[in-house]
Amino acid sequence: MTEARKNFYLENFAQYDQALASNGQAWTRPLRQAAMGRFAELGFPTTHDEEWKYTNVAPIARTPFQSAQRTGSVSGSKTLSAALTAAAIPSLVCVQLVFINGYYAPELSTLPDVPQGVEVGSLANALSSRPPWLEAHLARYASVDDQAFVALNTAFMEDGACVYVPPGCTIEMPIHLMFISLAQGAATLSHPRNLLVLEANTQAQVIESYIGLGHDVYLTNAVTECVLGQNARVEYCKLERESASAFHIATLQVQQARSSNFVSHAIAQGGALARHNINVVLNGEGGDNTLNGLFMATDQQLIDNQTRIDHVMPHCTSREFYKGILDGKGRGVFNGKIVVHKDAQQTDARQTNKNLLLSQDASIDTKPQLEILNNDVKCSHGSTIGRLDENSLFYLRTRGLGEEEARSLLTYAFASELVNRIALTPLRTKLNDLVLTWLPHSQRVKEA
Amino acid sequence: MLYIRDLRVSAAGHEILRGIDLNINAGEVHAIMGPNGSGKSTLAQVLAGREDYEITGGEVLYDGQDLLQMTPEDRAREGIFLAFQYPIEIPGVSTAYFLRAAVNAIRKHRGLEELDAMDFLGLLKEKMSLVEMEQTLLNRPINEGFSGGEKKRNEILQMAMLDPKLAILDETDSGLDIDALKIVANGVNGLRNSERAMIVITHYQRLLNYIIPDFIHVLVDGRIVKSGDRQLALELEQKGYSWIEQQLQGGQPVSS
Numbered sequence: 133m134t135e136a137r138k139n140f141y142l143e144n145f146a147q148y149d150q151a152l153a154s155n156g157q158a159w160t161r162p163l164r165q166a167a168m169g170r171f172a173e174l175g176f177p178t179t180h181d182e183e184w185k186y187t188n189v190a191p192i193a194r195t196p197f198q199s200a201q202r203t204g205s206v207s208g209s210k211t212l213s214a215a216l217t218a219a220a221i222p223s224l225v226c227v228q229l230v231f232i233n234g235y236y237a238p239e240l241s242t243l244p245d246v247p248q249g250v251e252v253g254s255l256a257n258a259l260s261s262r263p264p265w266l267e268a269h270l271a272r273y274a275s276v277d278d279q280a281f282v283a284l285n286t287a288f289m290e291d292g293a294c295v296y297v298p299p300g301c302t303i304e305m306p307i308h309l310m311f312i313s314l315a316q317g318a319a320t321l322s323h324p325r326n327l328l329v330l331e332a333n334t335q336a337q338v339i340e341s342y343i344g345l346g347h348d349v350y351l352t353n354a355v356t357e358c359v360l361g362q363n364a365r366v367e368y369c370k371l372e373r374e375s376a377s378a379f380h381i382a383t384l385q386v387q388q389a390r391s392s393n394f395v396s397h398a399i400a401q402g403g404a405l406a407r408h409n410i411n412v413v414l415n416g417e418g419g420d421n422t423l424n425g426l427f428m429a430t431d432q433q434l435i436d437n438q439t440r441i442d443h444v445m446p447h448c449t450s451r452e453f454y455k456g457i458l459d460g461k462g463r464g465v466f467n468g469k470i471v472v473h474k475d476a477q478q479t480d481a482r483q484t485n486k487n488l489l490l491s492q493d494a495s496i497d498t499k500p501q502l503e504i505l506n507n508d509v510k511c512s513h514g515s516t517i518g519r520l521d522e523n524s525l526f527y528l529r530t531r532g533l534g535e536e537e538a539r540s541l542l543t544y545a546f547a548s549e550l551v552n553r554i555a556l557t558p559l560r561t562k563l564n565d566l567v568l569t570w571l572p573h574s575q576r577v578k579e580a
Numbered sequence: 581m582l583y584i585r586d587l588r589v590s591a592a593g594h595e596i597l598r599g600i601d602l603n604i605n606a607g608e609v610h611a612i613m614g615p616n617g618s619g620k621s622t623l624a625q626v627l628a629g630r631e632d633y634e635i636t637g638g639e640v641l642y643d644g645q646d647l648l649q650m651t652p653e654d655r656a657r658e659g660i661f662l663a664f665q666y667p668i669e670i671p672g673v674s675t676a677y678f679l680r681a682a683v684n685a686i687r688k689h690r691g692l693e694e695l696d697a698m699d700f701l702g703l704l705k706e707k708m709s710l711v712e713m714e715q716t717l718l719n720r721p722i723n724e725g726f727s728g729g730e731k732k733r734n735e736i737l738q739m740a741m742l743d744p745k746l747a748i749l750d751e752t753d754s755g756l757d758i759d760a761l762k763i764v765a766n767g768v769n770g771l772r773n774s775e776r777a778m779i780v781i782t783h784y785q786r787l788l789n790y791i792i793p794d795f796i797h798v799l800v801d802g803r804i805v806k807s808g809d810r811q812l813a814l815e816l817e818q819k820g821y822s823w824i825e826q827q828l829q830g831g832q833p834v835s836s
Contacts, residue, residue, distance in 0.1 A: 524670050526629075527670070528682075529652035529653045531678070531682035532653055532686040533653060537685075545670060546672060
């Protein structure tokens with residue numbers, strides 16, 4: 133069946149590729165053809181693949197997804213306004229790009245004046261206008277060689293967000309990329325593709341939100357490439373809140389030049405099956421990378437986090453801190469790999485993964501991996517799996533807090549360590565609300 | 581107020597309390613002394629509702645209710661307070677936030693209006709002066725990074741905030757230097773009144789120089805083997821617990 137579905141994508145691609153010949157995007161055809169060729173060889177991953185050991189994507193492979201269609205004006209639809217409200221970050225003044233089923237919706241977006249030379253817009257537009265930075269960077273980092281879903285995205289990419297920040301420029305206003313999925317009858321599929329290019333000595337904050345409502349079935353297969361020039365600083369946040377029946381596969385590829393600084397906060401709460409890949413290449417001396425993550429799964433959800441940090445050059449620092457909270461029959465995966473290359477002397481890498489199991493049926497697979505190819509490094513990793521501390525619960529209850537309330541408070545406390553790492557106040561407040569809303573019996577915690 | 585009859589408690593198949601009888605009335609302060617491992621802390625934990633123990637016999641009535649059937653939170657809401665021997669550190673929850681949640685949970689149960697942030701802060705400041713606690717501690721996570729003395733003061737602060745009917749102080753003196761001990765004892769004495777009963781558990785007589793009990797009970801090997809007034813504590817201080825243990829082993833009736 134999987135083979136048949138693979139052929140379905142191959143046939144779709146053949147048609148799509150033909151269309152490209154005449155729409156001014158012929159220049160992308162070699163990229164796409166190479167990607168599709170690679171997908172044809174790879175096929176969908178199976179649990180025999182080491183990197184997919186804990187996550188079975190057969191439900192994705194066998195679902196007959198239809199490509200999402202660009203919708204006309206949908207403003208006024210009730211579900212849309214509900215989704216926009218859910219995704220909004222109150223009191224955040226920002227540049228906001230809204231995408232509906234993967235397609236840019238200018239009428240819903242807010243593009244205030246940005247500093248001169250900065251370009252913020254849709255990929256569809258950039259693919260037609262072909263600015264020089266696009267060809268220089270698009271699909272140059274996220275590898276299709278061993279990532280089937282990146283290959284599919286690269287073959288089919290049509291729209292997404294593009295941000296270009298010229299040398300020396302700081303964008304004060306955060307940029308919020310909002311990806312909203314709305315039911316279109318059949319199960320739909322979108323391939324959002326984002327490119328963030330920050331030249332030397334720049335600074336920006338980028339938030340990616342993925343949101344769906346109810347039990348809509350769809351697949352979001354997203355790829356974001358983020359390229360940091362020398363001394364560039366990026367604070368990045370992803371809020372994944374897909375619908376309860378959705379599939380979400382995403383890859384964030386970060387390329388860091390000398391003395392650049394990248395901080396990510398990856399927050400995952402949604403989807404029936406969500407897979408978050410982050411690949412970082414520290415490709416210049418003195419680079420600094422921080423990956424924070426908080427994932428919360430309940431019911432039958434599976435949230436899988438895969439990170440890979442390549443220390444290619446000397447004197448780079450990486451800090452990774454992921455926390456998982458699993459309730460119901462929720463499953464979590466943390467697979468964090470740090471590779472210290474031969475020439476990366478004086479590498480300083482630390483990785484921590486802590487997990488909290490709230491129910492008997494919840495589970496977590498955690499697999500920290502260090503691959504160190506030189507001697508002059510400081511590396512550490514550790515992971516823990518635990519339940520709520522009985523002594524703490526008893527202590528709170530002897531002060532009059534009900535058992536459920538005490539559980540919620542301790543769970544909230546576990547999560548808040550990561551929430552509090554977010555510097556941007558409206559975003560931190562939003563995330564705090566998301567954590568509280570997720571918790572059962574959190575009403576009193578909220579009031580206190 | 582509290583009536584304990586033939587209370588027997590086991591943990592992991594081992595009997596720790598082997599028939600405790602104790603009767604406590606409002607306004608009374610009872611000290612329970614005893615050597616390590618005699619069951620003092622077990623008694624405190626069982627009264628507060630710890631579920632790790634197996635009650636194998638006896639009964640405990642609190643204001644006429646079957647205490648052993650109540651959840652820890654219901655006991656707290658009904659006015660029982662345990663000051664922990666080892667206060668628990670809870671990262672991620674600020675002390676102020678926790679105190680307000682606790683105060684309001686108890687007020688709600690008592691049919692009182694919940695305190696808003698302003699009223700809460702007013703009450704808190706008043707009670708903090710009682711234990712000479714610094715306000716900066718309030719913004720820190722519960723007990724995290726607190727010194728031993730700060731933790732114990734925090735327990736007494738909680739007691740003052742929650743206004744219990746029966747307070748159980750489990751080795752509140754242990755590990756404190758004399759200055760901290762005085763502060764804690766002053767805090768406790770400030771909370772003594774004719775409505776409130778207290779059980780003060782201690783290993784050392786020293787605390788009882790500052791908190792003068794009405795009654796003293798000596799717990800050895802899971803039983804109260806001797807009860808008396810303050811004189812008993814002084815005698816214990818002089819002769820040590822071995823004095824009582826020897827009397828017990830000699831089969832003699834314990835008498836002073």
